[in-house]
Amino acid sequence: MNWNFDVLPDFIFNGLSLGAIYGAVALSLVLIFKATTLINFATGELAMLGAFLVYVLHMEQGIWLWLSMAIAMGLSAGLGVLIERTLTRPFDPEDHLPVVLITLGLFLIINAVAGDIWNYQVRILTNPFGKFPDWVPSLGGDRYVEVLGSRLKYQSIGIWLTLALALFALSLILNKTKAGLAFRAVSSNVESARLVGVHTGRTLGFGWAIASAFGTLGAVLVAPQLGGVNPNMMATILIYALAGAALGGLDSQGGAVLGGILVGLIQAVLVTWGGVVVFGQLYMSILQLAAAFLIILIVLLFRPAGLFGTRRVERV
Amino acid sequence: MSTPLVVVAKDSAEHKKWKYAQWLYLAGFLLLTPLVLEPFEIGKMNRALVLSVAILAVNLVVGFNGMLALGHSAFMGIGAFVTASMVQDENWDYWQVIPIVLIVGFIMGVIIGLPALRVKGLYLALVTIAQAAVFPTLVNIDELGIAARTGGPNGKGVSEEVIAPDFLQWLPGVTGARGGSAYRYWIIVVMIGITLMLVTNYLRSRPGRAVLAIRDNEAGAAVYGVNLPVVKTMNFAISASIGSLAGLMWCLDKGFVAGQDFTFLLAIDLIIGLVLGGVGTIQGSIVGGLFVVWVNDLTKRISIPLGLYTLNGDGPLAKAIFGLILILFTFFAPGGIVSLARMVQAKLIRVVPLAPSGEPIQPIESFDPGMESTRADAAMKLSIAGPVCLAIGWLAMNINSLIVGVFAFGFRMIILFAPVAVLVATNELKAHAEGKRPDSIKGPANTARLLGLLGTAFVIVYAAQRFILNY
Numbered sequence: 001m002n003w004n005f006d007v008l009p010d011f012i013f014n015g016l017s018l019g020a021i022y023g024a025v026a027l028s029l030v031l032i033f034k035a036t037t038l039i040n041f042a043t044g045e046l047a048m049l050g051a052f053l054v055y056v057l058h059m060e061q062g063i064w065l066w067l068s069m070a071i072a073m074g075l076s077a078g079l080g081v082l083i084e085r086t087l088t089r090p091f092d093p094e095d096h097l098p099v100v101l102i103t104l105g106l107f108l109i110i111n112a113v114a115g116d117i118w119n120y121q122v123r124i125l126t127n128p129f130g131k132f133p134d135w136v137p138s139l140g141g142d143r144y145v146e147v148l149g150s151r152l153k154y155q156s157i158g159i160w161l162t163l164a165l166a167l168f169a170l171s172l173i174l175n176k177t178k179a180g181l182a183f184r185a186v187s188s189n190v191e192s193a194r195l196v197g198v199h200t201g202r203t204l205g206f207g208w209a210i211a212s213a214f215g216t217l218g219a220v221l222v223a224p225q226l227g228g229v230n231p232n233m234m235a236t237i238l239i240y241a242l243a244g245a246a247l248g249g250l251d252s253q254g255g256a257v258l259g260g261i262l263v264g265l266i267q268a269v270l271v272t273w274g275g276v277v278v279f280g281q282l283y284m285s286i287l288q289l290a291a292a293f294l295i296i297l298i299v300l301l302f303r304p305a306g307l308f309g310t311r312r313v314e315r316v
Numbered sequence: 317m318s319t320p321l322v323v324v325a326k327d328s329a330e331h332k333k334w335k336y337a338q339w340l341y342l343a344g345f346l347l348l349t350p351l352v353l354e355p356f357e358i359g360k361m362n363r364a365l366v367l368s369v370a371i372l373a374v375n376l377v378v379g380f381n382g383m384l385a386l387g388h389s390a391f392m393g394i395g396a397f398v399t400a401s402m403v404q405d406e407n408w409d410y411w412q413v414i415p416i417v418l419i420v421g422f423i424m425g426v427i428i429g430l431p432a433l434r435v436k437g438l439y440l441a442l443v444t445i446a447q448a449a450v451f452p453t454l455v456n457i458d459e460l461g462i463a464a465r466t467g468g469p470n471g472k473g474v475s476e477e478v479i480a481p482d483f484l485q486w487l488p489g490v491t492g493a494r495g496g497s498a499y500r501y502w503i504i505v506v507m508i509g510i511t512l513m514l515v516t517n518y519l520r521s522r523p524g525r526a527v528l529a530i531r532d533n534e535a536g537a538a539v540y541g542v543n544l545p546v547v548k549t550m551n552f553a554i555s556a557s558i559g560s561l562a563g564l565m566w567c568l569d570k571g572f573v574a575g576q577d578f579t580f581l582l583a584i585d586l587i588i589g590l591v592l593g594g595v596g597t598i599q600g601s602i603v604g605g606l607f608v609v610w611v612n613d614l615t616k617r618i619s620i621p622l623g624l625y626t627l628n629g630d631g632p633l634a635k636a637i638f639g640l641i642l643i644l645f646t647f648f649a650p651g652g653i654v655s656l657a658r659m660v661q662a663k664l665i666r667v668v669p670l671a672p673s674g675e676p677i678q679p680i681e682s683f684d685p686g687m688e689s690t691r692a693d694a695a696m697k698l699s700i701a702g703p704v705c706l707a708i709g710w711l712a713m714n715i716n717s718l719i720v721g722v723f724a725f726g727f728r729m730i731i732l733f734a735p736v737a738v739l740v741a742t743n744e745l746k747a748h749a750e751g752k753r754p755d756s757i758k759g760p761a762n763t764a765r766l767l768g769l770l771g772t773a774f775v776i777v778y779a780a781q782r783f784i785l786n787y
Contacts, residue, residue, distance in 0.1 A: 039438050041445065087643065096438060100384055101591055101646045104584055108639030115632030231632075235580070239449045242442055289453050293446040300431035300439055 011273040017156035019264020020163045023257035024218030025241035030256040031211040034187040035204050038099050042106035043215050044234030049110055050076040050216025051229045052118060055125050065128055069220055073213040080212030081205040089201055114231040127224035129158030159221050166217055179206050236289060243292035246299050249309020267291060320666040321691055321740050323683040325676040331667060346505060350498040351488050351782045358497040360609055362569045365504045368605025369511060370562035371589040376555040379596035381548060382531035387444030388559040388586055390451035391421055393578030395563025400472045400573040401465045410568055417564045418557040425556025426549060433548040448583040455575040471574025478568060500569050507565060527551045588638055591645050594652030603653050692744045692757035699737035699767035705730040734771025741765040
């Protein structure tokens with residue numbers, strides 16, 4: 001066996017940046033789960049649609065990348081509200097089956113419509129963090145910084161900073177605004193929230209909006225790693241995000257982010273790096289997905305509530 | 317139509333007659349399928365029936381136990397690969413693989429179900445969706461000889477052909493070089509029959525009742541002493557082994573298995589079939605499988621020009637149509653096709669249950685509309701509708717358009733109501749002889765009986781002609 005520790009930091013950095021993206025998508029899942037105890041299987045496809053909006057606005061219409069990202073996040077938030085209002089609100093939230101069926105239907109529709117419009121080819125989307133902007137003094141190269149003899153890509157730093165900023169904004173929204181207070185009230189107890197006068201429907205719509213916006217952010221950030229955007233880009237990422245959400249706890253926002261990062265690390269370090277050590281060859285995509293599946297199984301076996309989730313107490 | 321056309325007491329002679337009629341319809345349908353259809357269409361029917369078994373497996377968990385299982389494509393895949401490997405590499409016969417496949421499926425079901433079913437909530441959905449996504453990649457692993465067994469990305473073909481032995485050559489459709497698919501059809505039908513019997517009995521047994529109790533009221537079931545995790549896991553494992561059996565049938569039918577056949581999309585197809593057919597009904601599973609394949613076939617033929625853009629069903633959009641159907645059914649027909657069919661059935665026939673004394677709980681006579689009866693008119697309408705729709709259907713068949721084609725197909729089926737018209741009209745004439753009907757019903761009733769008999773004769777002659785043509 002060849003314990004190649006020289007390249008380990010590379011894998012760690014890669015795992016951390018991928019993990020941060022999984023965290024964003026996992027957060028998108030958790031925000032909806034927390035309020036409705038529903039797993040939104042269309043999360044990935046909504047995020048993919050957001051990434052395609054950025055593609056259309058930026059690559060086709062030539063709008064500044066960050067502005068088109070903001071517009072796309074706003075539009076997908078609107079789409080989230082629309083879906084909540086028209087498709088999920090008519091159903092009894094206690095009965096999971098219809099709502100899950102609706103999200104599966106959305107999954108199919110969004111994927112197929114995107115496939116019809118943009119084909120299933122990979123389309124290049126500008127990397128928001130391709131290389132350092134001019135005003136940053138160069139530290140080793142214009143795309144990376146040398147750390148521990150490895151290259152820490154500007155892209156990874158950019159992803160971390162963006163997500164940190166987004167998380168900060170989210171915590172401000174949830175903790176300082178009235179809508180955020182309502183959302184926290186609804187996610188802790190729907191009945192009580194309704195009794196004290198919170199408009200639960202509108203609040204759930206608000207949750208869907210933030211969740212969709214976060215998903216879009218994750219999809220845009222992950223696109224450069226996948227070579228670009230395509231309608232199936234989120235299929236595997238959704239599974240990693242589910243694993244991250246399960247690991248962190250399905251009802252904990254911070255847990256989702258940390259869980260996503262952990263899944264990214266496990267994937268990069270244990271599976272990819274360890275896989276090279278043990279098997280002497282890359283099994284990337286195969287074993288990574290299997291690892292996500294195993295993570296879900298193990299979490300459910302030993303700590304069903306996840307690392308940071310609250311254990312649910314059932315009263316009859 | 318205030319009262320149903322026919323009212324019978326449960327288990328009365330009349331009721332038995334209707335039951336026999338129902339079985340006759342089913343037998344006729346099963347017999348005619350390999351005769352009327354072209355070989356490639358029989359292949360499609362086989363695929364539909366295989367999907368039906370898989371949908372039944374999903375139904376066992378989703379419909380009868382109220383848990384969400386979204387990954388039965390993986391169980392199908394396991395069954396199919398085990399079969400392909402045993403038949404191709406070890407030279408086993410298909411029937412010898414059946415117990416192996418059932419056991420493997422059961423064990424996989426326990427491994428995957430146990431962690432998720434110990435806790436309440438959507439966790440099974442979480443695990444199974446990951447399972448469905450992972451499975452197609454797992455078959456490509458080179459280690460442990462997995463890829464050698466599964467054929468890796470190339471898939472695995474089974475060279476042994478399934479052809480009817482000499483003593484089964486009398487089966488309808490099973491003759492000559494093109495009889496292979498018809499023979500596989502018969503094997504699949506027999507296997508489905510046995511599976512349905514076993515599942516029905518299972519649901520009536522003690523564990524089956526516990527499964528239903530958990531769906532209806534989990535806390536209540538626990539109070540009555542049902543061990544929730546054990547019953548749920550056993551049920552999931554049984555469902556997994558039926559799913560694997562569907563995989564075996566898939567391999568038997570296609571003779572070729574590849575990892576990309578058993579993706580998440582197949583799992584969603586199963587869910588769609590479940591919802592389309594009817595969640596929580598056994599008939600719904602069968603109907604669902606037929607409709608998934610049928611709708612898929614129809615959407616491929618859609619091509620609607622809309623100015624600059626052509627709406628083409630033969631591309632990615634086929635999936636969008638499925639998604640739309642799923643959402644529409646969830647909204648407007650949550651009971652699926654079975655519930656719609658039951659609505660029609662309620663208009664046609666009503667079975668009055670018996671009190672413990674053996675008497676109907678409500679006298680049959682109280683349903684008799686007496687002198688105001690319009691049943692004869694209704695029977696006449698039914699009997700006229702048959703031939704008229706048949707004629708319209710034949711004419712419309714020549715117009716090459718999808719929507720018209722579907723209607724033409726459905727229209728022609730109305731001829732099957734001819735025997736119903738005959739039976740209703742005969743009943744009305746009998747009531748007239750007893751003096752319970754005015755003389756005015758005689759005309760419509762006689763017309764209905766005559767036209768109905770002609771329609772029935774037409775169906776029989778048509779079937780016989782197809783039968784003779786094929787031999």
